[in-house]
Amino acid sequence: MQSHHTIPTETSGSNPTRVRWGILAILFIITTVNYADRATISIASPELKKLLGLSPVEMGYVFSAFAWSYVLAQLPGGWLLDRFGSKITYFFSIFLWSLFTLMMGWVGFFTGATAVALLFGLRLLVGAAEAPSFPGNSRITSAWFPTNERGTAAAIFNSAQYFATVLFAPLMGWLVHTFGWESVFYVMGGLGILMAFVWTRTIYSPKTHPRINAAELSYIEAGGALVDLDSGDTSKKTNNINTWACIKQLLANRMLLGVYIGQYCITTLTYFFLTWFPVYLVTERHMTILKAGFIAALPAVAGFLGGILGGYVSDRMIKAGYSLSAARKTPIVAGMLLAMSMIVCNYVTADWMVIAMMSLAFFGKGIGALGWAVVSDTSPKEAGGLSGGLFNTFGNTAGITTPIAIGYILQSTGSFAGALVFVGANAAVAIFCYLVVVGDIKRFEFKKSVM
Template sequence: MTSTLGRASRVRWQIAGLAGLGTVITNIDRSTISVALPFMGHDLHIPPLVEGLVLSWFFLAYAIVLLPAGVLVDKLGARLVYGVGGLLWGIATLATAAVTGIASLLGLRLLLGIGEASQYPSCIQATQRWFPSRERTTATGLWDMGARVGGVITLPLVAGIIAVAGWRVAFLVVGALALLWAVGWLIEYRDPQRHRRVNARERELIGTAGSDAAPADRPRARWRELFRHRSTWALILGYFCFNYTAYFFITWFPSYLVKDRGFDLLKLGFFGAIPGLVAVVTELASGFLQDRFIVRGRNPIRVRKGFIVSGMLVSSVIALAVLVPSAGAALALLAVSYGALLIGGPSLGTFPAIYAPSSSQTGALAGVQNSAGNVAGFLGPIVTGAIITATGSFVLPLVLTGAIAVIGAMTFLVILPNRGHAAVEADQAAVGAV
């Protein structure tokens, strides 16, 4: 039946953009340490093994707090949890400018992780509530791409500020960005039914186009029952492997270019942004293409699995970067690796809505999935730092990262079921209604 309510407003895309801007800023704030650490390490006398601990400490708090953060999002909503989280991580970033030793630095990294844990489950809930099924992968790619945009911006922005004013000023600038965004989110975000700028046609589109989420009338499973499902364990292991690979680029990548490939601050700021730029393009294109395949009648779960499996397999070329003699060739391989990995980024954001036992537990499953991924963010930098300390080289860390990417691809291919708790038919019905 054709609606007579006129053209739909497009507020949902503005919401996705605002959520994505938050993702950009979270990744700038968490990644500033990676660019600043070679200079902070000199000023604060931090040895390489402790540098790895500093890089990973954020992810310890992030991984632990993601579990209750997902539950809080289900109970309190994305507006409050994401907004208050933004205020918290902005304060932590600002305060990093004043650190005088390792203890205070580690404490603020923990606080940063607590605040930023609000981002992922909040964005997933916002996508579920604001977008019909056929647009959900594109929307997910839009906000998740913010992580790559943040990485691209961080290198030239932070390197430039450090060159002009020092690393302490860099933390002041990026912390202020977080506080401004948090205020904007709290003012602007509402659910579609309550948002003043959403017209009736857009509400109809959002509410009747179908959903690939678990049915709302399904009895709510207990939180611990999530772990009884094979799909939950597949998401845990698969996302661990995905993030182990991704967070090399967020943590040790700048140090690799400086220490192993001889990049100075200018080259780091310019050429170091290339892998992130490639990843921005591939992730956005992936989200768009996945939705096009689904609209044309392809099985949604198979499409999303196919993209993430193929991307992670290609991403394993990160291991080959250690074999090439030139810095340019190594950078090219790393760009291919990061770009291929992020082909699967939009898929990951849709999985919690598909595999949650109840639609009221989408945030909880998102928290579990992302918590597992950020255990990798905690362990990866420590493992890399320990191996570099023992061998004096990045060879083994890069080879290990490539192997873990392959394990992740096999996990999504073999262990993750081809049917979710919501049933694929719900997604296909939504496509058929277009």
């Protein structure tokens, strides 16, 4: 083993393996399926809306069902991750959310209020089951990646949300068009169940992975990776934490609170895209569902590229000697400024202009989506799952408020103009949070009372 007095580079000693990038590839694939399963409802929604005779407000509530339970299950999900480890908790998460997604195809066997209640109930179950996924991603990247690679790692798993749309929106649009709306749920649910079993064969903690060598382990550990996070004995440690005292301290910290509120605003953009965007293309821009599936992929490509670029720029800034605060905040603020460009869609008529503006907005949203890197940088070592869960609770509260608010705006104005202003205004508040509230970005240390 190398001495830990100097931080080793990847080339020192024997060549380190690059197992961590394989782990990240699995996180990326699983997160792609995760987001595709969230988006199934928006692709199926124009057909479901007709079938069940739902108003915009009722549709808004159905869209929001996922987020109600997703938010409520964040802290229990974070606790389960800290208690039982990432591998087993995440396996059950993938298996169950996929099973419930598949079952949504059965809604077609019912009518009226029963069908709506079943749709709402199954979306609640999908949300609860998905809760540990992103705190799990954050925990696994904290364990596997040194600080100067963590921005890229977080950007890569986070950009899966756009890749999901690029890959699956055209496929899901085609499935609805060819085989009916139920087919989307059957295909995506079945794929997820398959991926749950792939997960169990491919994910390990750094110290138990069969293919990692001592040089890679030494490199990531010296660079700040929390390699002991899932190594058996951690569950004993986390059980000694007073959960409520821990949550109180996290919420009382100005830096973390700024990060949490900023994430709520940034996630508003995500949920507009995941829920109402295909409806906007079909109703306001008069596209077919098949065309909307393909068109929705274009801003998603831009978001995906922005996401990778944001993480890359942030890590390059750290390597170039900028402070962690400057390296994380610069892409976030620049990205949110670009995201506000979606408001311009209210003033143009040509479809290509609308798609260009939406693409620019989601390119910016991608660049600015560094919240999970910030969580990895700031979470206390003893409670990464809990801190990630709290962060995701704030972020995904936007999944409740955004679809419902837009439903009411549509019902009262008959147009999406106010909805786009609402989403753009959230990007402005995110900028305020990072520039004014957050202050220095650094790892949070508990006061002794939580242990």
